[in-house]
Amino acid sequence: MLTIGQLAAYAGVTVRAVRHYHQIGLLPEPDRDASGYRRYGTAAVLSLIKIRTLAAAGVPLSHIRRMLEADPAAFAEAVRKIDDDLRDEIERLETSRRQIAQLAAGDSLALPPEVAHYLDRLRALGVSDVMVQGERDGWILIAARWPDRVHEWIPAKLAELEDPQVSGLYRLLSEIFDSDTGDDDPRLVEVADIMAGFADRALAAGQTDFDEAAQDDLPFDLMDALAVEADPRVRRLQALMRKRGWARWTRFDRVPEKPG
Amino acid sequence: MLTIGQLAAYAGVTVRAVRHYHQIGLLPEPDRDASGYRRYGTAAVLSLIKIRTLAAAGVPLSHIRRMLEADPAAFAEAVRKIDDDLRDEIERLETSRRQIAQLAAGDSLALPPEVAHYLDRLRALGVSDVMVQGERDGWILIAARWPDRVHEWIPAKLAELEDPQVSGLYRLLSEIFDSDTGDDDPRLVEVADIMAGFADRALAAGQTDFDEAAQDDLPFDLMDALAVEADPRVRRLQALMRKRGWARWTRFDRVPEKPG
DNA sequence: GCTTGACCCTGACGCAGCGTCAGGGCTCCA
DNA sequence: TGGAGCCCTGACGCTGCGTCAGGGTCAAGC
Incomplete structure (x- = not known):
C-alpha cells in the first residue's frame, strides 16, 4: 500500500495534483489507514498513470473523466x-x-513584412525618420482593418515611389516637418498643389487603389488624427486640400474623395 | 474620439479585454466624456493593436508591459x-x-507501441484476453518507471516467446486462470516447476534482462499485487516459488532474485 | 415627450489546474 | 527525545478574461 507521496512520485505528478483529482472526482478517494493517511493500491497507480498521460497531452480533466469510463x-x-x-x-x-x-525587427511590430520593406524603401529615398514612423503607424491602422488586403496595396504604393514627383513630395514633406516653421510656411501651399494634382489625375484615370474596402471612413479618420497629432501643420494642409476640393488628407493619394 | 466598443472592434479584441488591460495598467485609462464614457484617441488604437499582436502570440501580459517600454x-x-x-x-x-x-488503439494507452506489438504477439500465441490485460497493466507500471528502457527490454521478451516452452507456459497459465479451480489445482505445481526451471537457467547463464534498473523493488511489488488481485491463485504460485528459492513472482522470468 | 434597443459604467464572481502557505498531526531514525 | 520529513484540511493566489447584476446614456422612431 502506497502513501500519496509514493503514488504521486510513481506516476510522475505532484501530491497536490493527486488531491485535486480526488476533489473533482477524477480519481476515487482511497481508504485511510489508522492515522487517517490515504493508502493506495495498484488500481490507483494504473488510473493515475492513464490520467497523467491524457492530461500531459492537454486533454481537459473534465474530458478525461468521461474518456476513462x-x-x-x-x-x-x-x-x-x-x-x-x-x-x-x-x-x-x-x-x-x-x-x-x-x-x-522594430518596424514590423504588428505589421506584415511587405510593409516593413515599403518603409525601408521610404528611408532609402531620403524620407525622414519621423515621417517614416508616421507612415508605419498609418499602416498599422490599415493592416488591423484589412489584414488580408495589405499585400495587394503595397506593390502599387511601391510602384508610385518610382515616380520622382512622388518621392520628391515625400522628401519635401520630410523637410517641412523637420523644420520649425509655422502654419504660414509657403511650402505647405506647394505641397497642397502637388497633392491636389495627383488626386485629380488619379480621379481622371479612374484609379482607386484602396477601392471599395475604403468605404469605411474610420481608419482614414484615425490616420488624419494621427497626422495632426504628429504635426499640427497638417491641419493647415487639410484646409488647403479642402479648398482644392479634397475632403481627407491621408486618403488623398490613395482613393480620391468626390470633390465637395 | 472612439468609444470603448469601437476601439475594441477596431483592434479585434473584446470590450472586457480592454477594461482588463486598463485594470492591470497595460493600457492607460483615457479621459472620460461628460457622461463618464471612456474616449480613446489614435495612440490607444496603436497600443491596443500592438498588445493584441503580442498577446495572440502567447506572450504573458506581464511581459507585454515590459516589452512596450x-x-x-x-x-x-x-x-x-x-x-x-x-x-x-x-x-x-x-x-x-x-x-x-x-x-x-485501446491497448496502447500510456504504453509505447512496441509493448502493444508484444501484447498482440501474446494474443496470437493463444494467450487469453484476461492474461494479456494483466500483462498490459504490468507494462504500464514498467513503462511509467523506466520509460526510456522499455524499448531495450521488449525485443528480449519477444525473442523469449519464440521458445515453445515459454509460449506453452503462457498458454497453461491462461487455461488455469480461465478455469474455476481452487488453490489445489495440480497445474499450479506444474507451472511453478517450469518457472523455477527458467529462473535457474537464467541465473546460471548470468542473464539479467531487467538488470540494475530493477534494483527498485516497488514496481515488482506492485506487479505482484496486481497479479494477486487479478487471480487469488497467484498467492499459491508465489508460495510454491518461494519453496523453490524464488522470492517474487512477476520478476522470476525477468531478473532472478538471489535464492533465499 | 416617450419608449426601445444598443451602448456605456462599476463591481463581483467563475473558469482550469493546480502552487503555495498556514496550522496542525504522524513516523521514523539517531 | 527531538528533529526531519512525511501526512492532513482549508483556503487563497495565479492568468486572462467571460459573464452576470444593477444601474445610467444615447440615438432613433413613435
Whole structure:
C-alpha cells in the first residue's frame, strides 16, 4: 500500500495534483489507514498513470473523466477530437511564431513584412525618420482593418515611389516637418498643389487603389488624427486640400474623395 | 474620439479585454466624456493593436508591459525568448500528438507501441484476453518507471516467446486462470516447476534482462499485487516459488532474485 | 415627450489546474 | 527525545478574461 507521496512520485505528478483529482472526482478517494493517511493500491497507480498521460497531452480533466469510463468506440472518437484540437493548436502557435519572427525587427511590430520593406524603401529615398514612423503607424491602422488586403496595396504604393514627383513630395514633406516653421510656411501651399494634382489625375484615370474596402471612413479618420497629432501643420494642409476640393488628407493619394 | 466598443472592434479584441488591460495598467485609462464614457484617441488604437499582436502570440501580459517600454535591444532579446518558448511549446504538443496517435488503439494507452506489438504477439500465441490485460497493466507500471528502457527490454521478451516452452507456459497459465479451480489445482505445481526451471537457467547463464534498473523493488511489488488481485491463485504460485528459492513472482522470468 | 434597443459604467464572481502557505498531526531514525 | 520529513484540511493566489447584476446614456422612431 502506497502513501500519496509514493503514488504521486510513481506516476510522475505532484501530491497536490493527486488531491485535486480526488476533489473533482477524477480519481476515487482511497481508504485511510489508522492515522487517517490515504493508502493506495495498484488500481490507483494504473488510473493515475492513464490520467497523467491524457492530461500531459492537454486533454481537459473534465474530458478525461468521461474518456476513462467510455467504451472503445467513444474513446477512439474522443482521441480523434483531441488530436484535431492539438493540430489546430500547433498550427496557431506556428502562425504566432512566424509573426513573432517578423516582429524581431522594430518596424514590423504588428505589421506584415511587405510593409516593413515599403518603409525601408521610404528611408532609402531620403524620407525622414519621423515621417517614416508616421507612415508605419498609418499602416498599422490599415493592416488591423484589412489584414488580408495589405499585400495587394503595397506593390502599387511601391510602384508610385518610382515616380520622382512622388518621392520628391515625400522628401519635401520630410523637410517641412523637420523644420520649425509655422502654419504660414509657403511650402505647405506647394505641397497642397502637388497633392491636389495627383488626386485629380488619379480621379481622371479612374484609379482607386484602396477601392471599395475604403468605404469605411474610420481608419482614414484615425490616420488624419494621427497626422495632426504628429504635426499640427497638417491641419493647415487639410484646409488647403479642402479648398482644392479634397475632403481627407491621408486618403488623398490613395482613393480620391468626390470633390465637395 | 472612439468609444470603448469601437476601439475594441477596431483592434479585434473584446470590450472586457480592454477594461482588463486598463485594470492591470497595460493600457492607460483615457479621459472620460461628460457622461463618464471612456474616449480613446489614435495612440490607444496603436497600443491596443500592438498588445493584441503580442498577446495572440502567447506572450504573458506581464511581459507585454515590459516589452512596450523596452529599448530595441531589450525588445529583440525578449522576442527571441518568446520565440524559444513557442518552439518548446510546439515541440511539446507534437510529442503529445504522437502519444495520442498511439493511444488510439485501446491497448496502447500510456504504453509505447512496441509493448502493444508484444501484447498482440501474446494474443496470437493463444494467450487469453484476461492474461494479456494483466500483462498490459504490468507494462504500464514498467513503462511509467523506466520509460526510456522499455524499448531495450521488449525485443528480449519477444525473442523469449519464440521458445515453445515459454509460449506453452503462457498458454497453461491462461487455461488455469480461465478455469474455476481452487488453490489445489495440480497445474499450479506444474507451472511453478517450469518457472523455477527458467529462473535457474537464467541465473546460471548470468542473464539479467531487467538488470540494475530493477534494483527498485516497488514496481515488482506492485506487479505482484496486481497479479494477486487479478487471480487469488497467484498467492499459491508465489508460495510454491518461494519453496523453490524464488522470492517474487512477476520478476522470476525477468531478473532472478538471489535464492533465499 | 416617450419608449426601445444598443451602448456605456462599476463591481463581483467563475473558469482550469493546480502552487503555495498556514496550522496542525504522524513516523521514523539517531 | 527531538528533529526531519512525511501526512492532513482549508483556503487563497495565479492568468486572462467571460459573464452576470444593477444601474445610467444615447440615438432613433413613435
